Amino acid sequence: MKLLKMYTRIGLLTLMSALILSSCIRDEQSPGYEYTPDMYRSPAIEAYVDYGEIRDTIRYEKMHQISARKPVPGTIQFSDNAMNDMPYSIPNTFDGYELAGKTVTSPLESTDDIVDAGAKIYTNFCVQCHGKDGQGDGPVVVNGNHPAPQPFNKGLKDLPEGKMFHTLTYGKGAMGSHASQLTKEERWKVVAFVKTLQKKGEAEGKDEEKE
Template sequence: MKKSFIKYTGVLLFGLFAFTSCSSDPDSPGLEYMPDMYRSPAIEAYVDYGEVRGRIDENKKVQLTALTPPEFTIPFYGTDSNLVKTMLPYQHLPNALMKNTHGLFNERLSSQDEYTLAAADKINGVAFSEKVIEKGKKIYTAMCQHCHGEKGDGNGPMVTSGAYNGVPNYTEAQRMALSDGQMFYSIYYGKGMMGAHRSLLNKEEIWTVIHYIRSIQYKDYAKTGKIAFTDTTKTK
Protein backbone atom coordinates (compact mmCIF):
# COMPACT_ATOMS: atom_id res chain seq x y z
CA MET A 1 0.00 0.00 0.00
CA LYS A 2 2.66 2.44 1.09
CA LYS A 3 5.00 1.38 -1.70
CA SER A 4 2.43 1.87 -4.44
CA PHE A 5 1.56 5.30 -2.97
CA ILE A 6 5.16 6.38 -3.43
CA LYS A 7 5.17 4.80 -6.88
CA TYR A 8 2.00 6.59 -8.00
CA THR A 9 2.99 10.02 -6.62
CA GLY A 10 6.36 9.54 -8.28
CA VAL A 11 4.75 8.85 -11.66
CA LEU A 12 2.35 11.78 -11.13
CA LEU A 13 5.19 14.21 -10.30
CA PHE A 14 7.24 13.02 -13.27
CA GLY A 15 4.18 13.46 -15.48
CA LEU A 16 3.62 16.99 -14.19
CA PHE A 17 7.28 17.80 -14.79
CA ALA A 18 7.26 16.37 -18.30
CA PHE A 19 4.08 18.14 -19.39
CA THR A 20 4.73 21.57 -17.92
CA SER A 21 8.44 22.07 -18.61
CA CYS A 22 8.07 22.47 -22.37
CA SER A 23 6.21 25.11 -24.29
CA SER A 24 4.85 25.10 -27.85
CA ASP A 25 6.95 28.17 -28.72
CA PRO A 26 10.11 26.73 -30.34
CA ASP A 27 12.15 29.79 -29.26
CA SER A 28 11.18 29.51 -25.63
CA PRO A 29 13.45 27.65 -23.21
CA GLY A 30 10.32 26.52 -21.36
CA LEU A 31 9.93 26.82 -17.66
CA GLU A 32 13.07 28.23 -16.11
CA TYR A 33 13.86 26.44 -12.86
CA MET A 34 17.02 28.41 -12.28
CA PRO A 35 16.82 31.66 -14.25
CA ASP A 36 20.35 32.70 -13.28
CA MET A 37 21.66 29.77 -15.28
CA TYR A 38 19.87 31.02 -18.39
CA ARG A 39 20.37 34.76 -17.99
CA SER A 40 23.71 36.05 -16.90
CA PRO A 41 23.33 38.60 -14.12
CA ALA A 42 26.63 40.20 -15.24
CA ILE A 43 26.58 43.48 -17.19
CA GLU A 44 27.03 42.67 -20.85
CA ALA A 45 29.02 44.98 -23.04
CA TYR A 46 26.66 45.47 -25.96
CA VAL A 47 23.29 45.20 -24.29
CA ASP A 48 21.11 48.31 -24.15
CA TYR A 49 19.98 48.35 -20.54
CA GLY A 50 17.59 51.19 -21.34
CA GLU A 51 15.01 48.54 -22.20
CA VAL A 52 14.77 45.48 -20.00
CA ARG A 53 11.78 43.19 -20.60
CA GLY A 54 9.64 46.00 -21.95
CA ARG A 55 10.45 48.45 -19.19
CA ILE A 56 12.09 51.61 -20.52
CA ASP A 57 14.62 53.63 -18.58
CA GLU A 58 15.28 56.80 -20.61
CA ASN A 59 18.41 57.66 -18.63
CA LYS A 60 20.09 54.41 -19.55
CA LYS A 61 18.99 54.27 -23.18
CA VAL A 62 21.67 54.14 -25.90
CA GLN A 63 24.42 54.24 -23.33
CA LEU A 64 27.74 52.61 -23.74
CA THR A 65 28.24 49.68 -21.45
CA ALA A 66 31.51 48.59 -23.08
CA LEU A 67 34.26 50.89 -21.86
CA THR A 68 36.35 51.50 -24.95
CA PRO A 69 34.96 50.90 -28.44
CA PRO A 70 37.34 49.58 -31.12
CA GLU A 71 39.51 52.18 -32.81
CA PHE A 72 37.76 54.35 -35.44
CA THR A 73 34.34 53.09 -34.42
CA ILE A 74 31.72 55.49 -35.75
CA PRO A 75 29.42 56.58 -32.92
CA PHE A 76 25.71 56.24 -33.40
CA TYR A 77 24.31 59.73 -33.85
CA GLY A 78 20.67 59.05 -34.55
CA THR A 79 19.06 59.11 -37.96
CA ASP A 80 19.80 62.68 -39.08
CA SER A 81 21.55 61.86 -42.37
CA ASN A 82 23.58 65.10 -42.43
CA LEU A 83 24.96 64.41 -39.00
CA VAL A 84 25.62 60.77 -39.82
CA LYS A 85 27.55 61.88 -42.93
CA THR A 86 29.92 63.91 -40.78
CA MET A 87 30.60 60.79 -38.72
CA LEU A 88 31.57 58.57 -41.66
CA PRO A 89 35.22 58.18 -42.64
CA TYR A 90 36.84 60.75 -44.91
CA GLN A 91 36.37 59.82 -48.54
CA HIS A 92 39.90 60.52 -49.76
CA LEU A 93 42.61 57.98 -48.98
CA PRO A 94 46.22 58.99 -48.47
CA ASN A 95 48.41 58.89 -51.54
CA ALA A 96 51.16 56.23 -51.55
CA LEU A 97 53.81 58.97 -51.23
CA MET A 98 52.26 60.11 -47.94
CA LYS A 99 54.11 57.25 -46.30
CA ASN A 100 57.20 59.44 -46.56
CA THR A 101 55.79 62.91 -46.14
CA HIS A 102 53.20 62.16 -43.47
CA GLY A 103 54.79 59.13 -41.84
CA LEU A 104 51.62 57.09 -42.25
CA PHE A 105 51.72 53.52 -41.04
CA ASN A 106 49.14 50.78 -41.48
CA GLU A 107 47.01 52.99 -43.71
CA ARG A 108 45.06 52.02 -46.78
CA LEU A 109 46.84 54.00 -49.48
CA SER A 110 45.61 55.04 -52.89
CA SER A 111 47.57 55.14 -56.14
CA GLN A 112 45.66 58.30 -57.08
CA ASP A 113 46.67 61.71 -55.84
CA GLU A 114 43.91 61.98 -53.26
CA TYR A 115 45.82 64.76 -51.52
CA THR A 116 45.06 67.05 -54.45
CA LEU A 117 41.43 66.01 -54.24
CA ALA A 118 41.50 66.82 -50.55
CA ALA A 119 43.01 70.20 -51.36
CA ALA A 120 40.08 70.94 -53.62
CA ASP A 121 37.58 70.22 -50.85
CA LYS A 122 35.61 73.13 -49.54
CA ILE A 123 34.78 73.75 -45.90
CA ASN A 124 32.43 70.84 -45.75
CA GLY A 125 28.96 71.46 -44.43
CA VAL A 126 30.31 73.90 -41.86
CA ALA A 127 29.58 77.44 -42.96
CA PHE A 128 31.41 80.35 -41.40
CA SER A 129 29.75 82.04 -38.45
CA GLU A 130 31.00 83.68 -35.26
CA LYS A 131 29.58 80.72 -33.34
CA VAL A 132 31.70 78.33 -35.42
CA ILE A 133 34.80 80.35 -34.54
CA GLU A 134 33.86 80.13 -30.84
CA LYS A 135 33.33 76.39 -31.07
CA GLY A 136 36.58 76.04 -33.03
CA LYS A 137 38.41 77.92 -30.31
CA LYS A 138 37.11 75.48 -27.70
CA ILE A 139 38.29 72.48 -29.71
CA TYR A 140 41.63 74.17 -30.43
CA THR A 141 42.19 75.04 -26.76
CA ALA A 142 41.41 71.51 -25.65
CA MET A 143 43.10 69.49 -28.37
CA CYS A 144 45.76 71.53 -30.19
CA GLN A 145 46.97 74.45 -28.10
CA HIS A 146 49.36 72.44 -25.93
CA CYS A 147 51.47 71.86 -29.04
CA HIS A 148 50.51 74.64 -31.45
CA GLY A 149 50.38 77.44 -28.87
CA GLU A 150 47.64 79.91 -28.04
CA LYS A 151 48.66 82.19 -30.90
CA GLY A 152 49.35 79.34 -33.30
CA ASP A 153 53.05 80.14 -33.27
CA GLY A 154 54.08 76.57 -32.44
CA ASN A 155 55.07 77.48 -28.87
CA GLY A 156 52.63 75.50 -26.77
CA PRO A 157 53.67 74.21 -23.34
CA MET A 158 54.63 70.84 -24.87
CA VAL A 159 57.24 72.69 -26.93
CA THR A 160 58.44 75.28 -24.40
CA SER A 161 58.91 72.54 -21.78
CA GLY A 162 61.37 70.94 -24.19
CA ALA A 163 59.36 67.71 -24.40
CA TYR A 164 58.55 68.08 -28.05
CA ASN A 165 59.51 70.05 -31.13
CA GLY A 166 58.95 70.54 -34.84
CA VAL A 167 55.58 72.27 -34.42
CA PRO A 168 55.10 74.80 -37.23
CA ASN A 169 54.06 78.41 -36.90
CA TYR A 170 50.65 78.82 -38.55
CA THR A 171 51.51 82.32 -39.68
CA GLU A 172 54.48 81.22 -41.80
CA ALA A 173 53.79 81.87 -45.47
CA GLN A 174 54.01 78.14 -46.21
CA ARG A 175 51.28 77.31 -43.68
CA MET A 176 49.08 80.18 -44.72
CA ALA A 177 49.16 78.81 -48.24
CA LEU A 178 47.74 75.46 -47.08
CA SER A 179 44.28 74.90 -48.46
CA ASP A 180 41.46 73.98 -46.10
CA GLY A 181 41.43 70.49 -47.61
CA GLN A 182 45.15 69.97 -47.00
CA MET A 183 44.74 71.03 -43.38
CA PHE A 184 41.80 68.67 -43.05
CA TYR A 185 43.88 65.88 -44.49
CA SER A 186 46.82 66.41 -42.13
CA ILE A 187 44.58 66.69 -39.08
CA TYR A 188 42.53 63.64 -40.11
CA TYR A 189 45.42 61.32 -41.03
CA GLY A 190 48.17 62.96 -39.01
CA LYS A 191 51.44 64.32 -40.32
CA GLY A 192 54.98 63.58 -39.16
CA MET A 193 55.08 64.05 -35.40
CA MET A 194 51.40 64.98 -35.21
CA GLY A 195 49.13 62.00 -34.70
CA ALA A 196 45.91 61.33 -36.57
CA HIS A 197 42.92 63.07 -35.00
CA ARG A 198 40.16 61.18 -36.77
CA SER A 199 39.36 59.03 -33.76
CA LEU A 200 39.16 62.14 -31.57
CA LEU A 201 37.25 64.60 -33.74
CA ASN A 202 34.51 64.07 -36.29
CA LYS A 203 34.62 65.70 -39.73
CA GLU A 204 32.43 68.58 -38.63
CA GLU A 205 34.72 69.32 -35.69
CA ILE A 206 37.82 69.22 -37.89
CA TRP A 207 36.33 71.73 -40.37
CA THR A 208 35.25 73.85 -37.40
CA VAL A 209 38.75 73.99 -35.95
CA ILE A 210 40.10 74.90 -39.41
CA HIS A 211 37.85 77.99 -39.37
CA TYR A 212 39.47 78.87 -36.06
CA ILE A 213 43.01 78.36 -37.41
CA ARG A 214 42.12 80.77 -40.24
CA SER A 215 41.10 83.33 -37.61
CA ILE A 216 44.57 82.97 -36.07
CA GLN A 217 46.19 83.42 -39.45
CA TYR A 218 44.08 86.30 -40.72
CA LYS A 219 43.18 89.23 -38.52
CA ASP A 220 39.70 89.88 -39.90
CA TYR A 221 38.66 86.28 -40.49
CA ALA A 222 36.75 85.93 -37.21
CA LYS A 223 34.53 88.82 -38.27
CA THR A 224 34.30 88.43 -42.03
CA GLY A 225 35.02 84.76 -42.70
CA LYS A 226 37.18 85.92 -45.58
CA ILE A 227 40.83 85.25 -46.19
CA ALA A 228 42.42 88.57 -46.94
CA PHE A 229 45.70 87.62 -48.59
CA THR A 230 46.83 91.23 -49.01
CA ASP A 231 46.58 91.93 -45.27
CA THR A 232 49.23 89.44 -44.16
CA THR A 233 52.29 91.68 -44.55
CA LYS A 234 50.61 94.68 -42.93
CA THR A 235 49.24 92.93 -39.83
CA LYS A 236 52.66 92.13 -38.40
Protein backbone atom coordinates in the same frame (compact mmCIF):
# COMPACT_ATOMS: atom_id res chain seq x y z
CA MET B 1 -22.69 5.25 -37.32
CA LYS B 2 -23.48 5.09 -33.64
CA LEU B 3 -20.44 2.90 -33.13
CA LEU B 4 -18.21 5.47 -34.84
CA LYS B 5 -19.52 8.23 -32.56
CA MET B 6 -18.87 6.08 -29.55
CA TYR B 7 -15.32 5.33 -30.61
CA THR B 8 -14.65 9.02 -31.25
CA ARG B 9 -15.95 9.86 -27.76
CA ILE B 10 -13.87 7.17 -26.14
CA GLY B 11 -10.83 8.35 -28.13
CA LEU B 12 -11.30 11.97 -27.09
CA LEU B 13 -11.89 11.00 -23.48
CA THR B 14 -8.70 8.95 -23.38
CA LEU B 15 -6.73 11.77 -24.94
CA MET B 16 -8.07 14.33 -22.47
CA SER B 17 -7.44 12.14 -19.44
CA ALA B 18 -3.93 11.47 -20.73
CA LEU B 19 -3.31 15.22 -20.98
CA ILE B 20 -4.79 15.93 -17.55
CA LEU B 21 -2.94 13.05 -15.92
CA SER B 22 0.32 14.16 -17.48
CA SER B 23 0.18 17.33 -15.36
CA CYS B 24 0.22 15.25 -12.19
CA ILE B 25 3.93 15.06 -11.45
CA ARG B 26 5.50 13.73 -8.32
CA ASP B 27 8.30 16.30 -8.13
CA GLU B 28 6.68 19.54 -7.01
CA GLN B 29 9.65 21.60 -8.13
CA SER B 30 9.45 20.35 -11.66
CA PRO B 31 7.86 22.77 -14.08
CA GLY B 32 6.61 19.81 -16.05
CA TYR B 33 6.74 19.62 -19.76
CA GLU B 34 8.02 22.87 -21.24
CA TYR B 35 6.96 23.92 -24.64
CA THR B 36 9.78 25.98 -26.28
CA PRO B 37 12.08 25.98 -23.23
CA ASP B 38 14.31 28.64 -24.86
CA MET B 39 11.54 31.13 -24.22
CA TYR B 40 11.65 30.53 -20.47
CA ARG B 41 15.37 30.26 -20.17
CA SER B 42 17.34 32.11 -22.81
CA PRO B 43 20.91 30.92 -23.16
CA ALA B 44 22.93 33.38 -21.04
CA ILE B 45 25.67 34.38 -23.45
CA GLU B 46 28.01 36.87 -21.86
CA ALA B 47 30.09 39.24 -23.90
CA TYR B 48 33.87 38.74 -23.88
CA VAL B 49 33.67 35.23 -22.46
CA ASP B 50 35.53 32.45 -24.17
CA TYR B 51 32.99 29.67 -24.09
CA GLY B 52 35.66 27.11 -24.75
CA GLU B 53 36.48 27.18 -21.05
CA ILE B 54 33.66 26.86 -18.59
CA ARG B 55 34.78 25.94 -15.11
CA ASP B 56 36.81 22.75 -15.45
CA THR B 57 35.59 21.66 -18.82
CA ILE B 58 37.26 22.81 -21.95
CA ARG B 59 35.04 22.58 -24.96
CA TYR B 60 37.49 22.62 -27.79
CA GLU B 61 34.88 23.08 -30.46
CA LYS B 62 33.72 26.29 -28.80
CA MET B 63 37.14 27.67 -28.06
CA HIS B 64 38.14 31.05 -29.43
CA GLN B 65 34.61 31.92 -30.38
CA ILE B 66 33.95 35.40 -29.13
CA SER B 67 30.39 36.30 -28.28
CA ALA B 68 30.72 40.06 -28.79
CA ARG B 69 31.05 40.41 -32.52
CA LYS B 70 32.90 43.12 -34.37
CA PRO B 71 30.71 45.04 -36.82
CA VAL B 72 30.92 43.62 -40.34
CA PRO B 73 33.37 45.44 -42.60
CA GLY B 74 31.76 48.44 -44.21
CA THR B 75 29.44 49.07 -41.29
CA ILE B 76 28.72 52.77 -40.93
CA GLN B 77 27.84 54.07 -37.51
CA PHE B 78 24.48 55.75 -37.27
CA SER B 79 23.82 59.01 -35.51
CA ASP B 80 21.47 61.89 -36.09
CA ASN B 81 24.33 63.81 -37.67
CA ALA B 82 24.88 62.55 -41.20
CA MET B 83 28.13 64.53 -41.48
CA ASN B 84 29.74 62.39 -38.83
CA ASP B 85 28.37 59.14 -40.21
CA MET B 86 29.79 59.12 -43.70
CA PRO B 87 33.31 57.72 -43.97
CA TYR B 88 36.12 59.99 -45.23
CA SER B 89 36.86 58.42 -48.56
CA ILE B 90 40.23 59.97 -49.46
CA PRO B 91 43.12 57.62 -48.67
CA ASN B 92 46.05 58.42 -46.42
CA THR B 93 48.58 58.86 -49.22
CA PHE B 94 50.59 61.71 -50.68
CA ASP B 95 48.20 61.89 -53.64
CA GLY B 96 45.26 61.76 -51.24
CA TYR B 97 46.67 64.75 -49.36
CA GLU B 98 47.01 66.75 -52.59
CA LEU B 99 43.54 65.70 -53.70
CA ALA B 100 42.09 66.78 -50.35
CA GLY B 101 43.70 70.20 -50.79
CA LYS B 102 41.94 70.64 -54.12
CA THR B 103 38.57 69.03 -53.52
CA VAL B 104 37.68 68.79 -49.83
CA THR B 105 35.83 71.80 -48.48
CA SER B 106 34.11 72.49 -45.21
CA PRO B 107 30.40 71.74 -44.98
CA LEU B 108 30.17 74.41 -42.25
CA GLU B 109 29.88 78.13 -42.68
CA SER B 110 32.48 80.06 -40.71
CA THR B 111 29.99 81.86 -38.50
CA ASP B 112 31.08 83.38 -35.18
CA ASP B 113 29.48 80.47 -33.33
CA ILE B 114 31.38 77.89 -35.35
CA VAL B 115 34.68 79.76 -34.92
CA ASP B 116 34.05 80.06 -31.17
CA ALA B 117 33.33 76.35 -30.92
CA GLY B 118 36.52 75.71 -32.89
CA ALA B 119 38.49 77.96 -30.52
CA LYS B 120 37.37 75.82 -27.58
CA ILE B 121 38.48 72.64 -29.32
CA TYR B 122 41.78 74.33 -30.20
CA THR B 123 42.34 75.22 -26.54
CA ASN B 124 41.70 71.64 -25.50
CA PHE B 125 43.51 69.72 -28.22
CA CYS B 126 45.98 71.88 -30.11
CA VAL B 127 47.30 74.76 -28.05
CA GLN B 128 49.87 72.63 -26.23
CA CYS B 129 51.81 72.28 -29.49
CA HIS B 130 50.64 75.05 -31.80
CA GLY B 131 50.57 77.77 -29.14
CA LYS B 132 47.85 80.23 -28.24
CA ASP B 133 48.21 82.26 -31.42
CA GLY B 134 49.24 79.38 -33.64
CA GLN B 135 52.89 80.33 -33.71
CA GLY B 136 54.09 76.77 -33.10
CA ASP B 137 55.35 77.68 -29.65
CA GLY B 138 53.14 75.67 -27.30
CA PRO B 139 54.60 74.32 -24.05
CA VAL B 140 55.06 70.81 -25.47
CA VAL B 141 57.31 72.30 -28.13
CA VAL B 142 59.07 74.81 -25.88
CA ASN B 143 59.56 72.59 -22.82
CA GLY B 144 59.17 69.16 -24.30
CA ASN B 145 61.51 69.39 -27.28
CA HIS B 146 58.68 68.33 -29.57
CA PRO B 147 59.24 69.24 -33.23
CA ALA B 148 57.68 72.66 -33.79
CA PRO B 149 54.91 73.15 -36.31
CA GLN B 150 55.16 76.22 -38.51
CA PRO B 151 53.18 79.32 -37.53
CA PHE B 152 49.73 79.27 -39.08
CA ASN B 153 50.05 82.84 -40.29
CA LYS B 154 53.44 82.32 -41.90
CA GLY B 155 54.55 78.94 -43.25
CA LEU B 156 51.01 77.56 -43.18
CA LYS B 157 49.31 80.80 -44.27
CA ASP B 158 48.03 79.45 -47.58
CA LEU B 159 47.34 75.89 -46.48
CA PRO B 160 43.89 74.96 -47.87
CA GLU B 161 41.24 73.75 -45.45
CA GLY B 162 41.01 70.37 -47.21
CA LYS B 163 44.65 69.64 -46.33
CA MET B 164 44.04 70.72 -42.73
CA PHE B 165 41.12 68.33 -42.47
CA HIS B 166 43.17 65.57 -44.08
CA THR B 167 46.00 66.13 -41.60
CA LEU B 168 43.61 66.20 -38.66
CA THR B 169 42.08 62.94 -39.87
CA TYR B 170 45.26 60.98 -40.56
CA GLY B 171 48.03 62.95 -38.86
CA LYS B 172 51.16 64.20 -40.60
CA GLY B 173 54.80 63.96 -39.61
CA ALA B 174 55.11 64.68 -35.90
CA MET B 175 51.40 65.41 -35.50
CA GLY B 176 49.18 62.45 -34.75
CA SER B 177 45.73 61.72 -36.10
CA HIS B 178 42.88 63.39 -34.23
CA ALA B 179 40.19 61.25 -35.83
CA SER B 180 39.49 59.32 -32.65
CA GLN B 181 39.34 62.42 -30.45
CA LEU B 182 37.31 64.71 -32.70
CA THR B 183 34.25 63.96 -34.81
CA LYS B 184 34.27 65.22 -38.38
CA GLU B 185 32.11 68.13 -37.33
CA GLU B 186 34.52 69.05 -34.55
CA ARG B 187 37.45 68.79 -36.95
CA TRP B 188 35.75 71.21 -39.31
CA LYS B 189 34.99 73.56 -36.43
CA VAL B 190 38.62 73.70 -35.35
CA VAL B 191 39.66 74.18 -38.98
CA ALA B 192 37.34 77.21 -39.08
CA PHE B 193 39.22 78.60 -36.09
CA VAL B 194 42.66 77.78 -37.54
CA LYS B 195 41.63 79.75 -40.65
CA THR B 196 41.23 82.83 -38.45
CA LEU B 197 44.75 82.19 -37.08
CA GLN B 198 46.08 82.04 -40.64
CA LYS B 199 44.83 85.59 -41.17
CA LYS B 200 45.57 86.77 -37.66
CA GLY B 201 48.80 88.50 -36.96
CA GLU B 202 49.45 89.55 -40.54
CA ALA B 203 49.47 93.13 -39.25
CA GLU B 204 50.66 92.15 -35.75
CA GLY B 205 53.45 90.08 -37.31
CA LYS B 206 54.78 93.21 -38.96
CA ASP B 207 54.70 94.99 -35.61
CA GLU B 208 56.68 92.14 -34.07
CA GLU B 209 59.31 92.43 -36.74
CA LYS B 210 59.69 96.13 -35.95
CA GLU B 211 60.30 95.47 -32.27
